Amino acid sequence: MFELATKIVINGLTSSLVYILMALGFTLIFGIMRVINFAHGELYMIASFLVFALAGSLGWNYYLAVLVAAVAVGLFGALLERVLFRPFVGRELNGMIMALAISISLQASAFILFGTDEHSVPRPISGVLQFGGVIVPRDRLAVGLMAVVVLAGFYVFMRYTKAGLAMRAVVQDQDIASIYGVRPKIIHPLAFGLGAMLAGFAGALMAPIYTVYPYMGSQPMLKAFIVVILGGLGSVPGAVLGGVVLGLTESVFATLINTTVATMVSFVIVVVILLVKPTGLMGRSTR
Amino acid sequence: MKYSLKLLALVAALAVLPFLLRSPFLTHIGVMTGLYTALALSMNLMLRIGQISFAHGAFMGLGAYGSALLVMRLGLPFPVAFFGAALGVTLLAWLVGLVFLRIRGVYFVLLTFAFGEIIVLTFVEWVSLFGGSSGLAGVPRPVLFGQQIQGRNGFYLLALALAVFAYSSVRAIYRSELGAVITSLDENEALTQSLGIDSRRYRLATFCFSAFLVGMSGAVYGHYLTLVTPEDYGFWVPVHLVVINVIGGMAHPVGSVLGALLLVPLPELLRDAKQYQVLLYGILLIVFLLFMPDGLYGMFKRFRRAREAVK
Numbered sequence: 001m002f003e004l005a006t007k008i009v010i011n012g013l014t015s016s017l018v019y020i021l022m023a024l025g026f027t028l029i030f031g032i033m034r035v036i037n038f039a040h041g042e043l044y045m046i047a048s049f050l051v052f053a054l055a056g057s058l059g060w061n062y063y064l065a066v067l068v069a070a071v072a073v074g075l076f077g078a079l080l081e082r083v084l085f086r087p088f089v090g091r092e093l094n095g096m097i098m099a100l101a102i103s104i105s106l107q108a109s110a111f112i113l114f115g116t117d118e119h120s121v122p123r124p125i126s127g128v129l130q131f132g133g134v135i136v137p138r139d140r141l142a143v144g145l146m147a148v149v150v151l152a153g154f155y156v157f158m159r160y161t162k163a164g165l166a167m168r169a170v171v172q173d174q175d176i177a178s179i180y181g182v183r184p185k186i187i188h189p190l191a192f193g194l195g196a197m198l199a200g201f202a203g204a205l206m207a208p209i210y211t212v213y214p215y216m217g218s219q220p221m222l223k224a225f226i227v228v229i230l231g232g233l234g235s236v237p238g239a240v241l242g243g244v245v246l247g248l249t250e251s252v253f254a255t256l257i258n259t260t261v262a263t264m265v266s267f268v269i270v271v272v273i274l275l276v277k278p279t280g281l282m283g284r285s286t287r
Numbered sequence: 288m289k290y291s292l293k294l295l296a297l298v299a300a301l302a303v304l305p306f307l308l309r310s311p312f313l314t315h316i317g318v319m320t321g322l323y324t325a326l327a328l329s330m331n332l333m334l335r336i337g338q339i340s341f342a343h344g345a346f347m348g349l350g351a352y353g354s355a356l357l358v359m360r361l362g363l364p365f366p367v368a369f370f371g372a373a374l375g376v377t378l379l380a381w382l383v384g385l386v387f388l389r390i391r392g393v394y395f396v397l398l399t400f401a402f403g404e405i406i407v408l409t410f411v412e413w414v415s416l417f418g419g420s421s422g423l424a425g426v427p428r429p430v431l432f433g434q435q436i437q438g439r440n441g442f443y444l445l446a447l448a449l450a451v452f453a454y455s456s457v458r459a460i461y462r463s464e465l466g467a468v469i470t471s472l473d474e475n476e477a478l479t480q481s482l483g484i485d486s487r488r489y490r491l492a493t494f495c496f497s498a499f500l501v502g503m504s505g506a507v508y509g510h511y512l513t514l515v516t517p518e519d520y521g522f523w524v525p526v527h528l529v530v531i532n533v534i535g536g537m538a539h540p541v542g543s544v545l546g547a548l549l550l551v552p553l554p555e556l557l558r559d560a561k562q563y564q565v566l567l568y569g570i571l572l573i574v575f576l577l578f579m580p581d582g583l584y585g586m587f588k589r590f591r592r593a594r595e596a597v598k
Contacts, residue, residue, distance in 0.1 A: 034393075036393050036396070036397070084573065084577070087577060088576075092392055092393050093337070093339060093392070093393070093396075094576065094580075096393060096396065097529060097530075097533060097572070097576060098573065098576050100526055100529075100530075100572075101530075101569050101570075101572035101573045101576060102569070102573070103569075104526075104565060104566075104568060104569035104572070105566055105569030105570055105573065106569075107565070108562050108563075108565035108566035108568075108569060109566060111562040111565075112562050112563065112566065225397070226401075229397060229401075233393075233394075260408055260411055260412050261412065263404075263408060264405055264408045264409070264412065267401045267402075267404045267405045267408070268405060270397070270398075270401040271398060271401050271402055271405070274390060274394060274397060274398040274401070275386055275387075275390070275398070278390060278394050
């Protein structure tokens with residue numbers, strides 16, 4: 001009984017960390033620009049392919065490849081904001097359709113370039129650790145640790161830098177923030193780039209654990225979406241809380257019943273939360 | 288009078304087309320275009336009230352599974368199963384609409400998306416009724432007026448009838464007082480309510496009629512393919528419907544028709560280069576969003592106005 005419980009908790013928490021990385025970027029982008037970024041999963045996919053190309057094919061050091069891939073995806077995100085999303089500021093539904101269009105185009109491009117084959121990236125670490133009767137794969141643990149480092153870096157950035165302060169201000173009230181001299185022209189690409197970079201880290205870190213293929217982004221995108229509703233769209237602490245809640249709930253239902261039921265339960269929670277408290281567990285009403 | 292004569296002539300011309308062309312492939316494209324015209328029009332209604340329903344894929348699936356199961360399990364005649372399934376979907380839309388329609392904007396999109404996923408996962412999980420991931424195979428061809436619809440031409444006529452019904456009803460709604468009210472809901476709901484209009488009833492009626500159209504299209508789709516699988520009714524159905532409306536133009540039901548005429552044949556014609564077609568599709572959407580937000584309909588309208596200005 002105890003072993004089963006620890007297994008559920010450990011599995012739950014390791015998936016939580018990746019969900020949180022995805023969800024934070026997603027919620028940041030929504031909080032600042034009011035865009036539902038349906039292309040978030042494709043940013044994850046691009047980072048995975050970059051790691052596959054750099055570490056797998058060119059033989060770079062894995063950790064360097066992760067860093068380069070995440071930064072490149074971040075820059076790409078900022079570019080997307082500048083060129084494609086800027087005309088739709090304040091028009092939520094059109095921004096969402098634009099994100100869908102980008103998602104479709106990126107998926108098809110990846111398919112044309114790489115085909116449907118599932119590629120694998122060599123694992124930098126292998127083996128397992130044993131705690132009592134519980135077995136934890138080392139590579140999963142390493143991903144968890146690196147995710148924690150990235151999350152800590154993000155926290156420090158949002159909490160202690162001027163740009164972070166400006167972003168938090170825009171999430172609370174765009175108009176008042178602009179009175180205090182926060183310029184959307186700078187904050188929007190920065191937020192989009194940062195959100196994309198977090199998705200890039202998630203994709204780059206997961207590349208050796210799962211296989212790399214053009215449609216790999218849809219699953220993490222779905223998780224990010226659920227996490228963000230749980231925590232409240234636009235709420236950064238909510239994304240962390242939502243990630244933990246989803247990771248644990250899924251782990252319980254997937255271990256005890258099966259993954260389809262686990263997904264179904266998470267969607268039921270989403271519907272209930274949207275109906276009862278659309279702003280999520282931690283979100284504030286914006287209107 | 289002049290309008291209805293024109294429409295009648297057009298429909299008559301379209302109806303005899305496959306019998307003249309005698310190309311099964313082109314007729315197949317005709318069936319798909321007809322069905323997607325009706326589906327796109329149902330989404331046009333939702334766009335009109337500013338609430339994009341991502342549950343429409345699941346509603347289409349319920350129509351398909353519903354009609355197929357009523358024929359296969361209960362042995363009901365096709366017309367009864369067809370309307371039964373469509374009305375069942377409408378009833379479900381009414382029930383969930385009572386609570387769902389209070390939610391607006393992107394939250395409504397996300398809510399209906401999650402609800403649709405629950406329905407599709409139910410198709411997967413409830414194997415004894417819905418057949419799981421492999422779905423229902425061997426859905427019988429419908430029998431109408433004592434005659435079994437075997438060939439594609441029969442389905443073409445059915446799909447055409449559905450598209451014409453959807454177009455004329457949506458156009459009639461927009462031209463009526465009802466249309467004026469639902470258009471005002473997206474623009475200024477508070478003002479509409481101040482006139483003593485119970486806006487939620489209008490939203491609910493729109494949602495229900497939209498679901499009715501989707502349910503009917505789904506039912507025909509299932510009998511046409513003779514195979515109903517959960518993956519056909521997921522997230523991409525509503526996305527496709529929104530794209531058709533954006534590219535065709537949302538301001539008028541003609542836009543939905545134009546969008547379907549352009550976008551439905553595309554994947555069928557470029558079958559060998561499927562991914563290039565998807566890429567083209569995505570890029571087309573980006574270009575229209577950025578440079579032609581009024582879609583094809585807006586383009587034609589501007590072109591006509593410019594020509595009249597020259598005269």
